[in-house]
Structure formats: C-alpha cells, structure tokens
Amino acid sequence: MAPLLSVHDLRVRLGDAQxxxxxxxxxxxxxxxxxxxxxxSGKTMSALAMLGxxxxxxxxxxxxxxxxxxxxxxxxxxxxxxxxxxxxAIVFQDPMTSLNPVLTIGRQLTEGxxxxxxxxxxxxxxxxxxxxxxxxxxxxxxxxxxxxxRLSGGMRQRVMxxxxxxxxxxxxxxxxxxxxxDVTIQAQIIExxxxxxxELDMALIWITHDLGVVAGIxxxxxxxxAGRVVEHGTVDAVFDAPQHPYTRGLLxxxxxxxxxxxxxxxxxxxxxxxxxxxPGCPFWPRCEVRADDRCRGEVPPLRxxxxxxxxxxxxxxxx
Amino acid sequence: xxxxxxxxSTPLPARQRGETLRLLVRNRIAVVALxxxxxxxxxAVFGKALAPYGxxxxxxxxxxxxxxxxxxxxTDELGRDVFSRVLLGAAVSLKVGAVAVGISLVVxxxxxxxxxxxxxxxxxVIMRVMDVLFAFPAxxxxxxxxxxxxxxxxxxxxxxxxxxxxxxxxxxxxxxxxVREEVYVRAARASGASDLRLxxxxxxxxxxxxxIVQTSISFAFAILSEAALSFIGLGTQPPHPSWGLMLSDGTxxxxxxxxxxxxxxxxxxxxxxxxxxLGDALRDTLDPRQRSLIRNAxxx
Numbered sequence: 001m002a003p004l005l006s007v008h009d010l011r012v013r014l015g016d017a018q019x020x021x022x023x024x025x026x027x028x029x030x031x032x033x034x035x036x037x038x039x040x041s042g043k044t045m046s047a048l049a050m051l052g053x054x055x056x057x058x059x060x061x062x063x064x065x066x067x068x069x070x071x072x073x074x075x076x077x078x079x080x081x082x083x084x085x086x087x088x089a090i091v092f093q094d095p096m097t098s099l100n101p102v103l104t105i106g107r108q109l110t111e112g113x114x115x116x117x118x119x120x121x122x123x124x125x126x127x128x129x130x131x132x133x134x135x136x137x138x139x140x141x142x143x144x145x146x147x148x149x150r151l152s153g154g155m156r157q158r159v160m161x162x163x164x165x166x167x168x169x170x171x172x173x174x175x176x177x178x179x180x181x182d183v184t185i186q187a188q189i190i191e192x193x194x195x196x197x198x199e200l201d202m203a204l205i206w207i208t209h210d211l212g213v214v215a216g217i218x219x220x221x222x223x224x225x226a227g228r229v230v231e232h233g234t235v236d237a238v239f240d241a242p243q244h245p246y247t248r249g250l251l252x253x254x255x256x257x258x259x260x261x262x263x264x265x266x267x268x269x270x271x272x273x274x275x276x277x278x279p280g281c282p283f284w285p286r287c288e289v290r291a292d293d294r295c296r297g298e299v300p301p302l303r304x305x306x307x308x309x310x311x312x313x314x315x316x317x318x319x
Numbered sequence: 320x321x322x323x324x325x326x327x328s329t330p331l332p333a334r335q336r337g338e339t340l341r342l343l344v345r346n347r348i349a350v351v352a353l354x355x356x357x358x359x360x361x362x363a364v365f366g367k368a369l370a371p372y373g374x375x376x377x378x379x380x381x382x383x384x385x386x387x388x389x390x391x392x393x394t395d396e397l398g399r400d401v402f403s404r405v406l407l408g409a410a411v412s413l414k415v416g417a418v419a420v421g422i423s424l425v426v427x428x429x430x431x432x433x434x435x436x437x438x439x440x441x442x443x444v445i446m447r448v449m450d451v452l453f454a455f456p457a458x459x460x461x462x463x464x465x466x467x468x469x470x471x472x473x474x475x476x477x478x479x480x481x482x483x484x485x486x487x488x489x490x491x492x493x494x495x496x497x498v499r500e501e502v503y504v505r506a507a508r509a510s511g512a513s514d515l516r517l518x519x520x521x522x523x524x525x526x527x528x529x530x531i532v533q534t535s536i537s538f539a540f541a542i543l544s545e546a547a548l549s550f551i552g553l554g555t556q557p558p559h560p561s562w563g564l565m566l567s568d569g570t571x572x573x574x575x576x577x578x579x580x581x582x583x584x585x586x587x588x589x590x591x592x593x594x595x596x597l598g599d600a601l602r603d604t605l606d607p608r609q610r611s612l613i614r615n616a617x618x619x
C-alpha cells in the first residue's frame with residue numbers, strides 16, 4: 001500500500017540559492033516524523049513547497065510529492081487549494097502573529113470549514129466550539145466572539161491548532177509550533193498534539209530545531225543540513241547511535257540538567273551559504289572527522305547502515 | 320459616525336471601534352466637527368421641511384434685500400431667500416460628496432488591493448494608470464471629463480469620483496503592502512483560502528483605518544470641487560441651488576449684496592473644515608502609534 005504522503009527528491013531553488021536539495025521521505029497515518037536542523041537548513045521551505053506556498057517564479061521547485069493519490073508539485077492552483085487545510089494543514093511558529101488581529105477567533109476558525117466543508121452559520125459555530133473544546137480552551141462558546149489579543153500565547157497556539165484541524169486534515173505540519181512558547185506551555189502543546197494525533201489518526205510532521213522535543217514525540221527523525229537529509233532513522237536509532245558527525249554534534253550540544261558545564265559544546269563554524277554550497281559534502285568545512293578525500297569533492301550519498309537507518313557520510317560505519 | 324464617513328466599509332472590530340470613539344470624544348475640536356457634520360446631514364436630508372421658502376420662489380419686489388427677520392441671509396438678485404437656498408444646497412453637496420467618494424472607493428480600493436496583493440506586472444500596470452490619472456491637476460481633469468460627458472450635477476459627481484480614484488488606490492496599496500507579508504495571511508493561505516478570500520477577509524479589514532481617513536478628507540475635497548465646478552458653470556445648473564453656483568452668482572453683486580457670497584461661502588468653509596478636522600482626528604486615533612501618544616499626552 002502506498003504511504004499517505006511520499007516526498008521524492010524535492011528540490012527548491014530561490015534565485016541562486018539551493019534551499020532544499022533532494023529531500024525524500026514517506027509518512028503514514030498515525031506516524032510522527034520530526035525534521036530537525038538549524039535555521040536555513042530547508043525544513044520550513046520543504047513544507048511550504050509541498051503545498052505550493054512558495055511563489056513560483058521566483059522559486060523553482062522540482063521533484064515529486066505524492067499525497068492521497070495525486071502529485072502536488074505539478075498540481076493546479078485549485079487542486080492545491082483543496083489540499084491546503086483539508087489534506088495537509090500547517091501550524092506556524094509564532095502564535096502572536098499567525099492570527100489576524102481584526103477578526104474574531106470564531107471567524108478565523110470557521111474559515112477553513114467554509115472553504116472545505118461547506119459549513120456556515122450555526123453548524124460552523126458548533127464545530128468551532130467542538131474544536132476549541134478539543135484543544136482544551138475553557139469556555140469555548142464565549143471565546144468565539146473574542147479577538148486574538150485577549151488570549152495568551154499558549155491559548156493562541158491552541159487556537160491555531162484548532163484552526164489547523166478545522167477541515168479534518170490527514171497530515172498536520174507543526175512548523176516550530178512550540179518554539180515561541182514558555183517551556184511549561186511547550187510541554188502542554190506537545191502533549192496535546194500527540195493526543196490529537198492518536199485520536200484523529202493523523203500523520204504529524206514536526207519541524208523543529210529542538211532535539212529534546214523530538215525525543216519525546218517522534219517515531220522517526222530526519223536531520224537536515226544545507227537542504228539535504230544527512231541522517232534518517234527511528235528516534236531510538238538516531239539518538240542511541242548517531243552516525244553522521246553533524247547529528248553527533250547536535251546531540252552533544254543539548255544541555256543536560258544537573259550537569260555543570262563551563263561552556264556548552266557547540267559545532268564550530270556556520271552553515272554554508274546556500275548560494276555558494278561547497279562542491280563536496282556541505283558539512284565538510286565544519287566536520288571534525290573528514291573521513292577521506294572524497295569529502296571535499298563528492299556529496300556523500302545516503303546509504304543504509306542498519307535497517308531503516310540512513311546516513312550521508314563517507315565515515316566508516318561506527319556502531 | 321462610521322456609517323456616514325465610510326458608507327461602504329465593513330465595521331471595525333468592536334475593540335478598535337470602541338477605542339477609536341473614546342479617543343475621538345476626548346478630542347474637543349473633533350466633537351465639534353462631528354456635531355457640525357451631523358447638523359449638515361440633518362439639513363441635507365430635511366432641508367425641504369426646514370427651509371422657509373422654495374429654492375426657486377422668485378419675488379422680484381424683494382430682490383437684493385439684506386439679512387432681516389424675514390430673510391435671515393437676505394435675498395438674491397431674483398428675490399429668492401438665500402437662507403433657504405443654502406439649506407437646500409446642503410443636499411447637493413452631500414449627494415456630490417457621497418456619490419463622488421463612493422465612486423472613488425468602489426473603483427480605487429479594489430485596484431489598490433489587487434495591485435498591492437499581487438505585486439509584479441499587475442501592480443505596475445494598475446499603478447501606472449493611476450499615476451497618469453493622478454498627474455492631471457484635479458480640477459482640469461474634472462473639466463475634461465465634463466467636457467466629454469456634458470455639464471450637470473450628476474456628471475460632476477462622476478467626474479470628481481474619477482479624479483479621486485488614484486488617491487484611494489494608492490492609500491489602499493500602501494496599507495496592503497506590509498499586511499500582505501503577515502504570517503496570518505500566509506496561515507490563511509495555508510488553510511486553503513483563495514486569493515479573493517484573502518483580500519476580502521484578511522487584507523481589507525486590516526487596511527480600513529487609512530481608507531476611512533481618506534474618505535473623510537475626500538468628502539471635503541469633493542464638496543469643494545463641486546463648488547468650484549459649479550462656480551465655472553460646469554456643475555449644478557441654475558436654478559438648482561448649489562453653494563458653488565450661489566457663490567458664482569453672488570460675485571456679480573458683491574458690492575451691493577455681500578450676503579449673497581458670504582453665506583454660501585461660509586457654508587462651504589464650515590463643512591469642508593469639519594470634514595478635514597474629523598479626518599485628522601480619525602487619522603490620529605486609528606493609527607496605533609499616534610494612539611498611544613494621544614493617550615499619554617492626555618493622561619499626563
């Protein structure tokens with residue numbers, strides 16, 4: 001059976017910048033995949049490109065995205081509009097700016113229902129109340145007529161999730177959905193999304209740079225660097241036996257509670273300029289391993305080091 | 320208030336509306352201006368009932384009489400009551416303002432929305448057309464339109480409306496540009512909203528502030544333009560009362576009958592000034608940055 005969503009060799013170029021460089025993965029209903037990487041590694045761009053949310057031109061998008069039996073990269077604008085919200089929905093990073101300040105919560109919640117489900121008036125309001133209840137907002141009926149500025153950041157993010165769920169999406173993309181929130185609120189939102197995913201049997205794509213979040217919720221993790229996947233495997237495999245030097249660097253730089261460190265380990269250097277990628281492995285300039293000469297001139301292909309564990313490095317297998 | 324100033328606008332959210340009203344009421348001059356405009360509208364609507372004489376009740380025996388108990392504003396060269404004609408002229412001014420600004424709004428705002436939202440070639444084409452319209456001096460442009468359509472008050476409204484289209488297009492486009500980049504617009508698009516829905520639901524309500532201000536100020540300009548066009552004989556035709564036309568008739572008699580120019584002139588002055596003051600006050604209260612300044616200044 002074909003997976004719910006399958007991305008094959010997705011590439012996005014913006015002018016001279018190659019921001020996504022051959023991304024491939026699959027996800028099924030009920031699964032959670034985390035896409036991890038630094039700012040500018042192409043995580044968000046790849047999600048936006050799937051839904052045709054990057055204006056083309058100037059962007060050039062190639063590759064294939066199969067969702068629900070249709071290919072999205074070459075889809076018509078009308079087909080994409082039908083998929084957005086109803087097929088795949090996105091919850092954006094900053095709940096303070098993702099809600100329209102001059103429209104009531106109810107107005108914004110019912111929008112997706114109007115577009116995709118043909119619901120309006122009382123029926124839409126009832127569903128809106130249900131959704132707000134589902135995401136844990138107290139006194140939902142009253143909240144519908146309020147404006148976003150009356151809600152706290154955590155509440156707003158709950159509203160954003162409710163809006164995302166409005167049209168029964170089968171894939172929910174959480175783009176740094178907890179990054180802008182307090183740690184305690186983060187935990188609540190993560191817990192909420194995990195529960196909703198089980199209840200609604202959705203596929204969840206979690207885009208984040210926070211490995212701590214990943215460990216808690218994801219089934220599989222994709223580590224992206226400079227628009228490429230450098231490591232892909234189950235959370236257990238990647239966390240227990242990281243194969244790529246970049247993944248190891250990331251894992252080392254997570255602070256450990258109760259353990260005093262004078263300086264938190266970091267990966268020296270900065271990610272390469274997407275307009276001027278090195279000819280070989282994009283991580284080579286910052287790599288501590290530099291396994292052999294091929295690193296400078298060849299891009300290491302993804303190879304399977306264990307069942308379902310892929311890594312793009314020339315370094316000898318270390319287990 | 321917003322019903323008279325912005326006839327086509329959807330209402331601002333309750334919070335903003337309440338706040339705007341509250342701050343507006345704290346501005347004394349704005350309250351006076353608002354009262355003047357309410358009086359103007361009442362007179363325009365009920366002028367027929369209020370006026371002691373008809374607009375064309377000629378009484379040659381009583382011609383060129385100064386202000387008196389019978390004729391508060393005196394009489395003109397045909398013995399018509401200037402007070403009645405000023406009252407009845409308010410309807411013409413209100414109608415001209417409403418229709419002309421209505422035309423500018425209905426054409427200009429969508430043009431600005433589309434240009435600002437899509438950008439690129441569409442933006443260039445629309446805004447260059449607007450620039451061409453805008454490059455003509457307003458009155459000259461109106462005269463040109465009237466030369467094509469023929470003189471008359473209806474055509475004057477259309478002409479004035481066309482002249483102010485570019486202003487509304489520009490104001491709207493400028494306000495749309497920053498809003499277009501907001502995350503909530505992207506979020507709405509990501510939930511499947513069409514372009515039309517994005518513009519109508521998400522952009523328009525966010526750019527209403529500047530449009531309302533522009534509407535109020537354009538009302539003043541439209542009334543002034545109608546007076547000017549009537550003054551040179553291209554607007555309202557005699558014997559119908561228009562403030563501009565009365566002013567024009569009165570200039571011939573300015574040495575004998577000052578009241579023929581002073582009262583219609585004062586009417587134009589007061590109404591235009593009131594619209595301008597209201598426009599300024601609205602601008603101050605609708606702009607969030609100015610809003611906090613006002614609050615602090617008044618609070619201190």
